[in-house]
Amino acid sequence: MKTEIGKNIVIASSLLSQGRIVAIPTETVYGLAANALDPVAVATIFEVKNRPFFDPLIVHCPSADRIADYVESIPFWANQLFEQFSPGPLTIVLKKKSIIPDIVTAGLDTVGIRIPNHPLTLELLAKLDFPLAAPSANPFGYVSPTTANHVFEQLGGKIPYIIDGGSCTVGVESTIITEVMGKPTVLRLGGTSIETIEEVIGKVDIQTSSSKPSAPGMLDSHYAPKRKVMLGRPDKSSDTAGFIGFQNEIASIAKEHQRILSPSGDLNEAARNIFSVLRELDAMNVDIIYAELLPEVGLGRAVNDRLKRAAA
Ligand code: TXA
Ligand code: MG
Numbered sequence: 001m002k003t004e005i006g007k008n009i010v011i012a013s014s015l016l017s018q019g020r021i022v023a024i025p026t027e028t029v030y031g032l033a034a035n036a037l038d039p040v041a042v043a044t045i046f047e048v049k050n051r052p053f054f055d056p057l058i059v060h061c062p063s064a065d066r067i068a069d070y071v072e073s074i075p076f077w078a079n080q081l082f083e084q085f086s087p088g089p090l091t092i093v094l095k096k097k098s099i100i101p102d103i104v105t106a107g108l109d110t111v112g113i114r115i116p117n118h119p120l121t122l123e124l125l126a127k128l129d130f131p132l133a134a135p136s137a138n139p140f141g142y143v144s145p146t147t148a149n150h151v152f153e154q155l156g157g158k159i160p161y162i163i164d165g166g167s168c169t170v171g172v173e174s175t176i177i178t179e180v181m182g183k184p185t186v187l188r189l190g191g192t193s194i195e196t197i198e199e200v201i202g203k204v205d206i207q208t209s210s211s212k213p214s215a216p217g218m219l220d221s222h223y224a225p226k227r228k229v230m231l232g233r234p235d236k237s238s239d240t241a242g243f244i245g246f247q248n249e250i251a252s253i254a255k256e257h258q259r260i261l262s263p264s265g266d267l268n269e270a271a272r273n274i275f276s277v278l279r280e281l282d283a284m285n286v287d288i289i290y291a292e293l294l295p296e297v298g299l300g301r302a303v304n305d306r307l308k309r310a311a312a
Contacts, residue, residue, distance in 0.1 A: 003156045005148050005164050007120060012163050013127045021045055023137045023151045024124065025165025026116035028089045028173050028191050029144040029275065030151050031060070031134030032159070039101040042133050046103075048158050051140040056106040057133040058091050058114050058174070062125035067113055070100055070131065077184050077201045081177065084200050087117035089170050089191025093178035104133050114174055120165045136173060143223055143278045143310070146171055150279065171272035172302045180205065189302040191271070208305065220312040223275075225282035229289045229311040242286035244277055244307075246270060246294050257286055261294070261303075271299040274306060 004011075012022045019041040021034045032049060034041040036059045046053055061067055064082050067074060071094040074082075078092045096111035105111050116122070125132065136144040137151045145151045148164035155162075175190035175197070185205040186194065197204060227242075234241055237252040247265050249258045259277040261270035281289045291307045294300035 001157055001160060003152060003159055003162060005152060005162045007164055009120065009124050009127065009163070012124055012161055015161055016041075016124075016128060016132070019044075020161075021048065021159055023148070023155065023159060023162040024116075024118075024121045024132070024134060025148070025163055025168065026060075026118045026121055026134075027087075027168060027170045028116070029146055029168055029171070030137040030148065030162075031116075031132075032137040032151075032155070033060070033132040033134040035128075036060075036104055036131045036133035037099060037101065038130070039103045042101065042103050045133065045135065048155060049135060049138070049140050051135060053103070054106050055135075055140075056108055056112065057104050057135050058112040058176075059100065059104065060114055060116050060121070060125060060132040060134055062122060062128075062131075063115060066131070070097055070111060070113060071095060072097055075179060077179075078177075080200050081197065082115070085192050085196075086115040087122065088115070089117070089172075089174040090114060090197075091174040091176045091188075091190075093176060093187065110178065112176060118165050120163055124163070141222060141224055143225055143275050143282070144173060146272075146275050150276070167272075167276075169272065170268075171274060171276075172299065172306060175302070177204065180207065189305045191299065191302065193298045194301065195298060220309055222309040222312075223278075223306045224310050224312070225278050225289065227282050227286060227289050229278075229291055229307070231291055231293060231307060231311050233292060234290050238288075240285075240287045242281040242284055242289040244274075244281065244289065244291040246292055253290070257281070257284060267294060267298045267300045267303070270294055271303050274303050278310065 170191040176188040
């Protein structure tokens with residue numbers, strides 16, 4: 001199959017309306033989208049990504065007033081979060097209506113809903129009369145794509161169209177939150193920080209371990225490049241190792257094998273860069289990638305989560 005890259009929303013919407021899949025830009029990472037109400041179209045996503053059917057997909061809506069079409073009810077805290085952070089890097093898991101096919105939610109009675117913040121994708125969603133189910137547009141388990149080219153490198157030839165929306169401005173996936181035993185609970189750290197969420201709804205629980213059945217698909221070994229990743233700095237010099245640093249290069253590793261996430265120490269900039277830096281180092285002739293953890297605040301927590309999974 002020939003894969004086209006472009007900004008043509010008419011082509012994209014007509015492919016999606018025919019049950020085909022299209023890669024879409026969002027502010028977090030690129031997604032691999034299909035009509036969320038069409039189980040056959042959604043099955044193609046799993047096939048192309050090589051994704052196990054137990055891993056549920058997020059449903060993307062154009063605006064907050066459409067959410068009630070797909071979920072049974074919206075608790076007060078969820079409304080507050082949607083109001084404050086949508087469109088934006090936040091997914092809320094709520095009890096689903098039967099219009100959402102089981103294949104989307106891996107048989108769960110809940111569905112993850114998100115309003116992505118990207119002008120092209122919002123324009124596309126507004127044109128369609130169905131929402132879009134979309135996981136990140138990478139083969140299962142690999143690093144998420146943050147440019148149209150990343151998608152092309154891995155899925156070129158397997159999908160008809162990639163909407164080119166430039167580089168993702170947030171760079172890590174959405175924060176996922178749900179209600180567990182009456183309490184708002186974060187299932188995945190992501191582009192909306194815990195601190196800003198707690199400013200709106202107060203203290204939340206955090207349950208991001210893969211052992212928790214409430215968060216299927218949160219496998220420890222996710223976001224993994226092909227090369228081995230070790231957390232921290234190397235204890236001896238090496239010509240064959242790579243290094244991902246937060247602000248500064250180190251002396252023990254060849255300069256050309258190093259990438260810095262944010263020289264000025266900006267955690268949002270670090271999040272924006274993490275996946276493309278992992279890809280760059282993965283493409284180099286290095287035998288191991290050392291990666292330094294960031295301060296555990298703001299988006300630093302989401303980046304650390306991705307690094308730990310890449311190293312698992
Ligand atoms: O930023 C994002 O969220 C990106 C862009 C494309 O929107 N999407 C994304 O999708 O990261 P994906 O498929 O790579 O991750 C979706 C994860 C699942 O692996 C699962 O952990 C969680 O969302 N999830 C989805 N539906 C769920 C549900 N009903 N209950 C619990 N977790 C759910
Ligand atoms: Mg993913």
